[in-house]
Amino acid sequence: MQSYAIPLVPGPVSVPEAVRAAYQIDYGSADLEEEFFLLYAACETGLQRVLSTRNQISIQSGEGMLALWGALKSIIQPGDQVLAVATGLFGHGIGEMARQVGARVEVVAFPDDAVADPAAVRAAVQRVRPKLVTAVHCETPSGTLNPLREVGEICREVGALFYVDFVASGGGVAVDVDGCQIDLGLLGSQKVLSLPPDLSMVTVSERAWAAMEATGYAGYDALAPWRTVPAERYTPYTHNWHAMAGLKVMLDMLEAEGLDHVYRRHTDVAAYCRNRLRDMGVRLFPREEGYNSPTVTAAYVPDGWSWQDFDGALRRRGMAVGGNYGNLAGKVFRIGHMGNQASMDLVRQGMDVLQEVLAAGA
Structure with missing residues (x-):
């Protein structure tokens, strides 16, 4: 594995x-x-x-x-x-x-x-x-x-x-x-x-x-x-x-971190992730900004890509994100910035890889 x-x-x-x-x-x-x-x-x-x-x-x-x-x-x-x-x-x-x-x-x-x-x-x-x-x-x-x-x-x-x-x-x-x-x-x-x-x-x-x-x-x-x-x-x-x-x-x-700081960390990392996605032209799935969770971001698979190709391109560069289920399968992917993964450094690396993949094209 x-x-x-x-x-x-x-x-x-x-x-x-x-x-x-x-x-x-x-x-x-x-x-x-x-x-x-x-x-x-x-x-x-x-x-x-x-x-x-x-x-x-x-x-x-x-x-x-x-x-x-x-x-x-x-x-x-x-x-x-x-x-x-x-x-x-x-x-x-x-x-x-x-x-x-x-x-x-x-x-x-x-x-x-x-x-x-x-x-x-x-x-x-x-x-x-x-x-x-x-x-x-x-x-x-x-x-x-x-x-x-x-x-x-x-x-x-x-x-x-x-x-x-x-x-x-x-x-x-x-x-x-x-x-x-x-x-x-x-x-x-x-x-x-x-x-x-x-x-x-x-x-x-x-x-x-x-x-x-x-x-x-x-x-x-x-x-x-x-x-x-x-x-x-x-x-x-x-x-x-x-x-x-x-x-x-x-x-x-x-x-030890303090719960208020933990919650701010999740909110800050989530906001950074979504801003980077918007800058790349990736559409978020929730219809309004206020609906977004601080622990996970759901976004549409970028135009011109199939989910399988997009996921494969990310994984070849060392990044794993989540697919989806039911009527969202193949259409919406998810980025988990929760817990140990609510790290600005980690999410920044992920967004850099995603930007590289989109720049290279399908």
Whole structure:
């Protein structure tokens, strides 16, 4: 498998050396040793600071989709009404997942190059009166960032639970779980947190814990068993101590840098990337500047190029970017400037390569 000197895929992102080093240590048994549970508690506290929440956070062994599925299965009972706010592939996908779990799902949909309109969401919520409203903060295929605070307020108006996928934004964008009244906040390790894809995290409100008791779901991805982990010192399965150690390293790095500086770094790098693309004549995908996410840029494949040829030309020069899915496949590509890749030097190198490719022609 070839590696690339300029990695700019929107996850899994490049892993910092300090995090890699944590994976090279032989640890004990996560089931039995107090040291592991102290590490778990420290990681939970660090995540609470990053996500601005006092809610308990479950940290499970498995890629971020484990969190998405586990939260749905832990809350939904057959026939429950779910409203999916969809501004792209993942918003629609979560609606389909809820349907597979047995929910009756309605979708309030917006164009892929736009963000959710709170007024339209309110109208749908008032009409549907759902048990659960789902949304995606950063739609990576589209490069957009959705509003959350208004939707959280709307959910409270009808007593609905609010489920948010912030896998591609948490840690690189200010996410205020408590201020946005998020009941289930979903995060993965392979995006801004810059770990391999081996941990999933869920912030859980008291309202969500109560709903889980009524559902009674038990399975590998179930959230309910994690409520007692800190107190009982017992996990449902052997946890990934290596990944937890890597997570602690990354959380310490974020704290040392300062979260305000982390967010500015992402915003500055994103602005630089987009300005360079505009100067080259590359069109951004989101229809308005304010829709862009600080963690990923989505742009149209340049005129005169096929995606395969464009991607190949970049890779031959040592740069890897992301392709796309569904109706955006072959049309829109993505640059991941999140986490360890939110580096001005790295993105500058990438933009120089992209400019060189365009100058050489298809």
